Amino acid sequence: MTDPSEIVAFDETRLDKVRALRENGVMPYPHTFDRKNTIQEIKSRFADITHEKSVDSVSTAGRLYIIRNHGKTLFADLGDGTEKIQLYIRKNDVGDAQFDFFNQYLERGDFVGVTGHVFRTKLGEITIWVDTITLLCKAVCPLPEKFHGLKDIEKRYRQRYVDLIVNDESRQTFRNRSRIISLIRKFLDELGFLEFETPILQPVDGGANARPFTSYHNCLEQKLFLRIAPELYLKRLAVGGFERVFEIARNFRNEDIDTHHNPEFTMVEIYWAYRDFRDMMALTEDFLTYIVTSICGTDKVTFEDTTINFGKRLKKLSMADAVKEYTGIDIFTHTVEELRTLAQQNKLDEYEKPQTQREFLVLFFEGMVEEKLIQPTFIYDFPVENSPLAKRHREKEGFTERFELFIYGMEVANGFSELNDPVDQKERFEAQDEKRRLGDLEAQMIDYDFINALGYGMPPTGGVGIGIDRLVMLLTNNNSIKEVILFPSMKKLTEGEEESEEIAGTKNGQKPVSG
RNA sequence: GGGUCUGUAGCUUAGUUCGGCAUAGCGGCGGACUCUUAAUCCGCAGGUCAAGGGUUCAAAUCCCUUCAGGCCCGCCA
Numbered sequence: 045m046t047d048p049s050e051i052v053a054f055d056e057t058r059l060d061k062v063r064a065l066r067e068n069g070v071m072p073y074p075h076t077f078d079r080k081n082t083i084q085e086i087k088s089r090f091a092d093i094t095h096e097k098s099v100d101s102v103s104t105a106g107r108l109y110i111i112r113n114h115g116k117t118l119f120a121d122l123g124d125g126t127e128k129i130q131l132y133i134r135k136n137d138v139g140d141a142q143f144d145f146f147n148q149y150l151e152r153g154d155f156v157g158v159t160g161h162v163f164r165t166k167l168g169e170i171t172i173w174v175d176t177i178t179l180l181c182k183a184v185c186p187l188p189e190k191f192h193g194l195k196d197i198e199k200r201y202r203q204r205y206v207d208l209i210v211n212d213e214s215r216q217t218f219r220n221r222s223r224i225i226s227l228i229r230k231f232l233d234e235l236g237f238l239e240f241e242t243p244i245l246q247p248v249d250g251g252a253n254a255r256p257f258t259s260y261h262n263c264l265e266q267k268l269f270l271r272i273a274p275e276l277y278l279k280r281l282a283v284g285g286f287e288r289v290f291e292i293a294r295n296f297r298n299e300d301i302d303t304h305h306n307p308e309f310t311m312v313e314i315y316w317a318y319r320d321f322r323d324m325m326a327l328t329e330d331f332l333t334y335i336v337t338s339i340c341g342t343d344k345v346t347f348e349d350t351t352i353n354f355g356k357r358l359k360k361l362s363m364a365d366a367v368k369e370y371t372g373i374d375i376f377t378h379t380v381e382e383l384r385t386l387a388q389q390n391k392l393d394e395y396e397k398p399q400t401q402r403e404f405l406v407l408f409f410e411g412m413v414e415e416k417l418i419q420p421t422f423i424y425d426f427p428v429e430n431s432p433l434a435k436r437h438r439e440k441e442g443f444t445e446r447f448e449l450f451i452y453g454m455e456v457a458n459g460f461s462e463l464n465d466p467v468d469q470k471e472r473f474e475a476q477d478e479k480r481r482l483g484d485l486e487a488q489m490i491d492y493d494f495i496n497a498l499g500y501g502m503p504p505t506g507g508v509g510i511g512i513d514r515l516v517m518l519l520t521n522n523n524s525i526k527e528v529i530l531f532p533s534m535k536k537l538t539e540g541e542e543e544s545e546e547i548a549g550t551k552n553g554q555k556p557v558s559g
Numbered sequence: 560g561g562g563u564c565u566g567u568a569g570c571u572u573a574g575u576u577c578g579g580c581a582u583a584g585c586g587g588c589g590g591a592c593u594c595u596u597a598a599u600c601c602g603c604a605g606g607u608c609a610a611g612g613g614u615u616c617a618a619a620u621c622c623c624u625u626c627a628g629g630c631c632c633g634c635c636a
Contacts, residue, residue, distance in 0.1 A: 055569070057587065095594095110596075117593040134593060152586075166594050189570035189585050191597040196570090198628045210570095253636065299635050300560090393633085410636080430636075448636075455636060486635075524629090537627065 058184040061149050072182040077157035079105045084126035087170055090162040097173055098162040105157035105180060110190050130171040153183035201532050217520045220339055221528055224516055228312050231334050237288040242277035251275030253486040254297040270296035276494045278315050283502045287317035303524040307533045310512040319506035321445040324459040325422050328508055329358055339519050347452055347521050353419060360422040363409050370413045375405045402427035402442055417450035432472040432488055434460035451518055459508030466498035
């Protein structure tokens with residue numbers, strides 16, 4: 045296919061119409077229209093209308109979706125941001141000039157404004173009996189086919205605007221995404237949380253184990269990273285005295301793309317002083333119950349033929365108990381060598397790597413349990429080695445007070461009692477740094493300023509991050525993250541030199557085009 | 560990174576097994592039609608068969624390479 049950003053695909057006959065309109069003194073792109081009613085308003089206000097025309101007149105505007113021409117009369121479907129409504133246009137009523145104008149110049153995809161009266165047709169459809177019609181915007185790209193619409197998945201992602209024009213389900217998905225975001229704000233606002241924006245460009249990358257995107261600041265002459273998580277900055281706020289904070293954060297991870305990963309994705313991260321990981325599990329439960337019932341009207345969600353139950357008390361298992369329950373293996377009753385044999389028998393890759401029971405615990409959990417966690421399940425008590433920002437467990441040596449929430453095999457939330465011992469944090473960072481030296485590109489960098497911040501004292505704090513994209517997937521029954529991200533990352537189609545600021549600067553002094 | 564499937568008109572697609580004139584519907588254009596709703600009826604135009612190469616008298620079809628995408632696996636909390 046052609047890349048629409050590189051090649052303009054205007055329809056010649058539509059361009060001809062634009063020219064003809066201008067020659068006839070008609071503005072193809074007028075500045076405004078006095079819309080007095082949305083289609084939704086009209087439909088609810090005249091819900092009981094009969095075949096008789098309404099006394100009151102209406103004025104509304106939108107895009108022409110379908111035109112059914114009957115000679116001296118025609119029907120059309122008009123859609124705005126709310127709904128669609130049928131138009132009925134008669135030559136007798138609008139006059140020869142307007143009627144011929146419509147037939148000659150207006151077509152699917154154009155925006156028009158109409159005035160008229162409301163009535164119900166013989167077949168029962170609420171319809172606007174049009175008195176006047178005005179062209180508001182002439183579309184020069186043709187719409188996809190009226191019945192099948194736009195099915196091509198790639199084109200739906202690359203040209204989301206077309207997808208949104210013609211695919212109602214897609215528009216519904218993103219309407220729900222927007223509602224979920226505002227419900228998150230409402231939920232946290234009512235609990236007294238403050239929303240902040242922390243740096244996206246960070247000199248030291250941290251807060252998660254992931255490969256970052258790198259950028260460069262010309263004047264500072266220094267490398268900057270696009271954040272992989274807002275965590276370390278939000279915790280600085282806890283140090284600073286903000287006791288309930290959150291951020292709806294776009295994170296960037298320079299990793300592979302698949303149905304559950306997009307290079308940029310959205311999380312809400314929440315920090316609450318004088319709370320621990322159990323409190324944050326409870327908060328996460330309340331949060332989910334609130335969002336799910338608000339969006340779906342019930343605490344049950346259907347996802348790919350599976351009913352997912354978000355009833356108040358979600359399942360909670362320690363990682364060790366989860367492994368025991370789903371695999372029958374009781375990790376801490378076996379020696380490391382026995383575990384290696386079991387891992388090999390269960391065809392777990394990398395069964396040779398782990399050196400401790402705790403490492404085998406993670407191996408068995410990730411390899412055999414995660415995918416089976418269909419109903420929402422909290423898994424808690426993670427080994428300290430792969431939780432460098434979580435506080436040590438108050439009872440279990442070698443573990444941290446950390447949990448993750450799994451739904452349909454996906455990790456949806458991750459939280460813990462935040463590590464606030466600055467010396468311990470420094471040692472954990474140093475252990476991560478050692479992994480970096482050994483080639484682990486996802487191990488964390490040492491953030492000395494963050495360590496210093498902890499040195500000033502951070503109250504006992506609970507934190508949790510919840511993946512918004514995956515939550516939206518679950519609540520809108522979409523099995524790909526690209527279906528819930530408006531403009532998912534796609535490989536560019538055209539060949540040729542990579543545009544850079546320097547190259548752009550040499551082209552007749554033109555400003556570089558962003559994008 | 561591996562496997563697999565897909566790419567044909569603006570859109571939805573037939574044709575690929577087994578090589579033989581490039582299909583249709585919608586949309587567009589012209590015509591008929593004053594309560595249709597995927598309106599209907601008649602006619603016309605519209606193609607770099609993703610790109611490049613090869614085999615062949617002949618390639619959308621077979622072979623190779625490349626590009627993009629879907630799905631599965633791996634990687635990635």
